[in-house]
Amino acid sequence: MLSLDEDGTGYPAVGDRDPVIGALQREHAYLRPVLFHSPYEAACAFVIGHRIRIEQGRAIRARIARAHGETFEVAGTTVHAFPAPQVLRRLDALPGVDAEKTARLHGIADAALDGRLDRARLRALPAAEARAEVKRLRGVGDFFAAGIVLRGAGRADALPGDEVTRAGIRRVYGLPRDPTDAEVARLAEPWAPYRMWCSVLVHATERRAR
Structure with missing residues (x-):
């Protein structure tokens, strides 16, 4: 439920590759997604x-x-x-x-x-x-x-594609409009192998901003 079954040793390196994610990691104390029990x-x-x-x-x-x-x-x-x-x-x-x-x-x-x-x-x-x-x-x-x-199920490396995350990507990256699926996939390449974790950071930031 706390995503502790995943090896997170490479997670900080994502923030080194992508400074936007790095800032969100620090803001959220390197939050791992909290999951449903099953x-x-x-x-x-x-x-x-x-x-x-x-x-x-x-x-x-x-x-x-x-x-x-x-x-x-x-x-x-x-x-x-x-x-x-x-x-x-x-x-x-x-x-x-x-x-x-x-x-x-x-x-x-x-x-x-x-x-x-x-x-x-x-x-x-x-x-x-x-x-x-x-x-x-x-x-x-x-x-x-x-x-x-x-x-x-708790997959660590997949993109959700929901509208809140998409709007969050627009906000944190300063884009003029919501990105397309292809643009999200391209922008999220540096997030691998923690693309879901990074998406949760963006989602949480967008919900907080709202």
Whole structure:
């Protein structure tokens, strides 16, 4: 979840190659992306939160976890895990979740149980194939697919292509307009092999500026 499974020893060198990224690394204390616990939970979070406020989605997930997830004691505090796929698949009524979203969640649970959302598998596939794989899930389009693969599976070297990151690139590099996909790919070449990590820095900077 803290991206500590990736060797980050070469990460500062990206900032040496690209001074813009170097400044963002220092500003954010060399932040590594914080990930979802699993691609399964990432997919569930995106589906539950679709077209509602972030705070609403988090509250719904917390209620589901309290009602149906495992309970743990951590440093004297009770915490609740999001329900496992086999549990979620049996739930026909979820508070704050309509019938369509429930059907989508059941499909995600089935995919997880079948191994299609296995983290190692999604990281081993070529990035385009991994995104295409998760786009087969009901209700998952390009944006959600990128989130599931990058922030769920935790790929360190791929570009998300979302509009916030694109706008952030325009801002931090002083471009006259949002860059095209080809321009983003060319500009991000020095970021390898940490292109997702650098994208998160740009994304965080853009959200803060907004």
